[in-house]
Amino acid sequence: MAALTAGRNTPEFAEGGKIIVLPVAANTVIFDGSLVALDENGNAQPAAKETGLTAAGRAEEYVDNTGGAAGDKTIRVRRGVFVWDNTSVAANKVKPEHVLKDCYIEDDCTVTALADGSSRAGKVIAVTDDGVAVETL
Known part of the structure; x- marks a missing residue:
């Protein structure tokens, strides 16, 4: 070309x-x-x-x-950054120390820090009382 x-x-x-x-x-x-x-x-x-x-x-x-x-x-x-529910399983909760790290799919509105048996949801951008802001790009 x-x-x-x-x-x-x-x-x-x-x-x-x-x-x-x-x-x-x-x-x-x-x-x-x-x-x-x-x-x-x-x-x-x-x-x-x-x-x-x-x-x-x-x-x-x-x-x-x-x-x-x-x-x-x-x-x-x-595609973008959306706030999903954080898992209800205390040991698997996405926490502030997970910011800019991967989180994983629990279901169609919930994410978890547990990777076992799951797929990547995206990068954690923030963790608030409202849920987990996840970048899906």
Whole structure:
């Protein structure tokens, strides 16, 4: 490829990638506002405590793909920093000393410091009485 010799109108992708559209896994319901994860095939599902998932962000809409095949429906997912519930298990709570470290998925609205049997939710940005601010980028 040759270097540019004049200005180029370089397009921005999907609001800088803050909102992405993903195929929904077969026979899956995702609630708006929930933590969404991708399975090993790249299909969106509610985040859950299991290995091999990739955290995608927050669901921007409700999608019901019950009875549908993978990809029959899509979902808009916003990437960014969102406040999720902290686990109720005292020994596994995300604490202030976890800031800028990874936290892990417990379910579609809860994170934990326990990595065993789970997938990464993202980086802890803050821990407050309201929950855990997690960067999913």
